Amino acid sequence: MKTLAQLDHLNLDADTRMQVQMLIEQSQKEIHSQQLKIQALTMELAYLRRNLFGKKSESLSAHPDLFEETLQTDLAAVHAEIEQLDPSAKADSAKSTRSRAGRQPLPEHLPRIEHRHEPESCQCSQCGQNLVKIGEDISEQLDVEPAKFFVHRHIRPQYACKTCEIVTAAPIPLAIIDGGMAAPGLLSWVLTSKYLNHLPLYRLEQIAAREQVTLSRSTMAEWVGRSGVALQPLVDRLTWHLLQGNTLHADETPVAQLDPGKGKTRKAYLWAYRSNDLEPGPRIIIFDYQAGRSGRHAQSFLENWHGHLLVDDYGGYKALFAEKQTESCTELACWAHARRKFFDLHQANSSLMALEALQRIGNLYTIEVEGKDLTIAERQQLREEKSLPELEALHDWLVQTRAQTANGGGSAKALDYTLKRWGSLIRYAQTGHLPIDNNPVENVIRPIAIGKKNWLFTGSERAGQRAAAIQTLFGTAQLNGLNSSDWLKDTLIKLPTWPNSRIDELLPLPPEFIEMLRKNN
Structure with missing residues (x-):
């Protein structure tokens, strides 16, 4: 293709020159548009490949091994086969395996x-003299027992008074399910297996x-339903405590819900609200199951709450901030989401611009690591001295880079995302108690998102709640x-006779916080 500068070397009349010049300009525009489209598609392809086949880590130095677990298994099998053929290779194999694995000492709290x-x-095999003990060689192995079923037999002797003609016996111990055959330990096992280990009830059946115990799915389903009702007051109380804080994380994840009569599922959402680790108080996570992703669900949950809310760029939260501006609901943006835009760009085409952005954002996180164990006042001082200058330099660089970047491409989108949310992104650095990103709530949601592969969908809205x-x-x-299972078992034992005025003492919170609540009451 001839460039405009090369037209001067051709003997063309004015009309022909004008037509050729128009064709060249049109072609250049089309080429530029195609380049932007290719860049966007390349970025999308790299993102999909990483999510389908690669590790989810966003570390710059990560080198994803798609079959790492299988590779380790195969290596162990190969070593075992070699040892069968050549026993002398066993020591070298074990030595190399230990050097890679870095075996950790077994937990001290486990029974021995x-x-x-x-x-x-x-006696000595050589001379027959008595042997003298000079020491001990101790090695430890970790073992486990599968679920062990046993029966509690409650015996209540009955005593009669011949004079008064009355019969006396100890009262029946109160339980979550009156007259049920499930002890608190069994109820805890079923609930933990279903909701923490994500095992459907038919697998528990x-x-x-296999232990020759009959536990029908319908019976366990009834236990789950009744236990959920009994535990709901604890959830309500945790929600109250969560909303006493002035900084919250919020996020949501889709959940499939069965649509009765249609043989299909529809999309519901599990909303999550988490306390702020940088503020004093217990760590609390509240899940709120709703039929949709509308921002009105967040508005309803946070109806009377005031403070800083850290969220991603989902539009449903925007209405909440707009409507509550006069009520002091302040938006915090997530640096992890801003960083992810540049990470995807760098993964797609090894963009040097994206690499520099990642390094600059990495400096912000390095400062956060430095201030992790500081007090709020000390962290605020650290951020004023280091984070704010870094942010100012980053903003200048973003503005200059954006001015030199064409519209429409992945680079422009990554830059625009950060610049558009700049006011909410830098808000954390002006304090010592606000978090830099939304990772704490995402980390809590992630296991549930993985568990969805096992239970696939909820049976109803009530089941989701x-x-x-x-x-x-x-x-x-x-x-x-x-320990979630131990806490639940202990709570199910106490709950039937526990006074409502002391319900805070049953919450899954640290002992020191429970003690503080007890003193306050």
Whole structure:
């Protein structure tokens, strides 16, 4: 294709020159448009490939191994086969495996069952003299027992008074399900397996059958329903405590819900609201199951709440901020989402511009790591000294780079996303208690999103709400370092006779916070 400058070397009349010039300009516009389209498609293809086949890590140094788990399994099998053929290779194989694995000591809190292995004889095989103990060689192996079923037999002797002709017996212990055969431990196992390990009830039925125990799905479904109702007051109380904070994370994930009569599913949503780790108080996660993704659901949940709300760029939240401007609901933007735009761009075409953006944003996170264990006042000072200058330099660079970037491409979109939300993105650095991104709530949602591959859909809106309530309790327990199954078992034992005025003491919160609530009451 001839360029406009090359037309001067051709002997063309004015009309022909004008037509050729118009054709060249049109062709150049078409080429530019095609280049932008190719860039966008390349970026989209790389994004889809990464999500389908690659690791989800956004680390610049990550080198995804698509079959890492299978590779490790195959390597172990190959080593075992080599050892069968050549026993002398066992030591070298074990040594290389240990050096890679970096075996960790087994947890101290686990019970130990000791097995002492004494020699067959306490006399020396050479001279016959008695052997003297000089030490012990101790090695440990981790073991596990599958679900073990057993029966609690409650015996209530009955005593009679011959004079008064009355019969006396101890009262029947109250339970979540009156007259039911399920003890609190079994109810905890069913709920934990279903909502924490994402095992459908038919799989629990099969597990019990292998132990020659009959647990029908319909019976377990009834247990789940009744347990959900009994636990709902705890969820309501956790929600109240969450809304006392002035900073929240919010996010949502789609959930398929069965549509009765049509044999299909429709899309519902599990909304998540999480407390802020940079503020004092317990860590709480609340799941709210709703039939759609409309912003009115967030508005309804946060109806009387005021503070900073950290969200992604979903438009449903925009109406909430617009309507509550006078009520001090302030938007915080997520740097992880801004960074992701440049990461996808860099993955697609190794963009040097995207690489520099990632490095500059990485500097912000380095400062956050430095201030992780500081007090709020100390973190605010650190951000004023380091984060704000970094952000100012980043903004200048973004503006200059955008001025030199053509519209319509992936580079322009990544730059525009960050510049458009700049006011909400930098708000965190002006304080010592606001978070830099929305990763805390996304990390809590992720296991549930993975679990959807097992349970596929919820059977009804009520089932979704019940799942959200129980996930709230489990999620909060895990955030506070509690064993969810043990906490639930203990709570199901206490709940039938527990006074409502002391309900805070049953919440899955740290002991020090429970103690503080007890003193306040």
